[in-house]
Amino acid sequence: MALIEKVDGIVEMYGSNPGGLIAILQDIQDEYRYLDREAIIRVAHDLKLPVSQVYSVANFYNAFSLAPTGKHIVSVCLGTACYVKGAGLILDRLEREMEIKIGETTGDRLFTLQGVRCLGCCSIAPVITIDGEIYGEIKQERISKILESYK
């Protein structure tokens, strides 16, 4: 389905619910894994809001990505428990292996690297997840192999 119709459908689902903007953007994000410029403009059009207002909400919350993401999302938990157990070194290693910085996507669009604030799996810290699959008590030396298995 074309983006415009899809967005219209999602907006319609929330009807005239005045607090619905965030939920609408979340649904679009779930569908496309990022918020396309066209989608933001269309939401503003449908809700009769200024584009700037929709954009500011999209830009404010961590849940939204304004750029397309890679095929696999690699998340490093940067909660305090993971941090004191060396999550910073794990992140460094991932950045080196993927040759990108946190928040970026690899050139081949295979991986997006992001940080998350506490997944609540503190007992198996440090933790990374790839597409929701959890890897606990992660060690630097395991990272190459794990990434390789997604290639």
Place this chain on the structure above:
Amino acid sequence: MSIEIKDLDKIKESGFKSLNPDSLRITVGMASCGLATGAQKVFDALVEAVKGSGLDARVVRVGCIGYCEKEPLVEVTGPELPRICYPDMTPERAGELVKSLAVGNYREDMALFRASKDNAAEPPGEVKDIVAFDELPYFKRQKRYVLDNAGVIDPENIEEYIARGGYSSIGKIFKEKISPEDVIETIKKSGLRGRGGAGFPTYRKWESARRAGGYPKYVICNADEGDPGAFMDRNILESDPHSVIEGMIIGGYAIGAGQGIVYIRHEYPLAVKRLGLALKQAREKGLLGRDIMGSGFDFDIGMSRGGGAFVCGESSALIASIEGKVGEPRPKFVHMAESGLWECPTVLNNVKTWASVTNIIRKGAESFSQIGTDKSKGTMIFALVGKIKNTGLVEVPMGIKLRDLIYEIGGGIQGDKKFKAVQTGGPSGGCVPEKLLDLPVDYEALTEAGSMMGSGGMIVMDEETCMVNIAKYFLNFTMEESCGKCTPCREGIKQMYEILDRITKGEGRPEDIETLETLGHIIKETSLCQLGGSAPNPVLTTLRYFKDEYMAHINEKKCPAGVCTALIEYSIDADNCTGCGLCLKNCPVNAISGEKKQTHTIDPAMCIKCGICRSVCPFEAVILK
């Protein structure tokens, strides 16, 4: 079908049968933490094994009892049997357990504890030697008040909740026609204070909202647990979601609201799912909706998924977010109780507060007020994490000493290293040093120590944690999460962060300490909301208790804990090196050289200080300076 008060008893019976069946009941702890350690595979293996064994048993998913360190956890119970808990389960162990159960062997050797059930009978001889739940050091000092159901009931089965006394609180209110004022009076008598951080007396919010003119009114549950290192709200919603719903119904009744909203963190998909299901079940039973239990009281609850912004833990920012706006706080001269969501009277409480309300009404104000200290009543749930042996969620009476929490319940420091500090209150809290370990845990004592109760994160740090680095970590967090509306928070935190960053890189200056202190106090006093108002706490407390570490970074250009990469150097001790080559093989930048069976060396110019050589070396030959 809508139920009436008398129908509760019937449902109770059927729920009781589900909890105490004529056959065996095998439960698997399947909250997020359990699932992360493989609980789903254990569940599947159990189902498969039971099918093949001819054992008369039902495998059920439950929430989490909070002993994360031992997960996945499986419990077995039967008509004549207490609950027997088995730790560290794998699919293989699960198969082995079922085989044994099929021949009447309860595997004392595998068990972690036994716990009596509601219909407590003497445990049969063969399981008597298994240590009792309340004798286990991890649980002995705990007081399970809010977490009573967690890990016991199936969170997706409303009948099991009702069997354990669920919805009897609102049943009691409607049956005995208890007035809203009397409900508020009970909450007042209980001494309940907000569990989200600040500790404001709950009844005062309710009283103001009750008195406030205007309709509609709202009750909101803050389930946007943003504090990194705290996961108790998630666990309550995943393990016992109805306890929160029931609390909100009570709150709605007390203030005269018709609508409740749970503002829930989007990173918690399982909590969203289980709460959604619980709301649906409550609605189907007529426990939400119009004319609840024939009382004439209308009330429903909706869910609003948070957008992932720490500042939305602040009440006015949270409300802006529900209204679909950017989550920016507003000045607090207008009280939420008079003008909150959509400018209507609103009461906002945290997940734990709502779950406490349910229990207080069910068990009476005294059941709560008799626990705790003079000013901090009841229990508090902590996420005990970091460099501690027994990681997990613990519910303890207020007033317990930090030392007992860390050493008795937590089992002490991992690897028996030296304790350095415990961080409470998340990014808004502070680091408490060893000399204050006998501090009783209550709102006032923690605030006096420069920290705060917060939402209950408790991160234990050992001698290998650098206090300057950890202060920088928290400041990086608040800097990124500052909404940017007011200048002290937006600009001030950034300045403090940059100073800390310089210090950790060995570029600190003696005057930095004073600048940090001055900035910290100004930011605390002049920020618009409590994000900025508390953000300097991690820096100010570490400066207060660990100034030596700052001075070592600034004056000697050294990081005593060996964390700050710019200030450390790795080398190989020739006496211990056997030339096994493991470090060489693992070094990601080829900075290590040496022949097999000869002493290896690290080229400091190439070394990126990732520490991998030190962690893989079996002979402790890699030294950190």
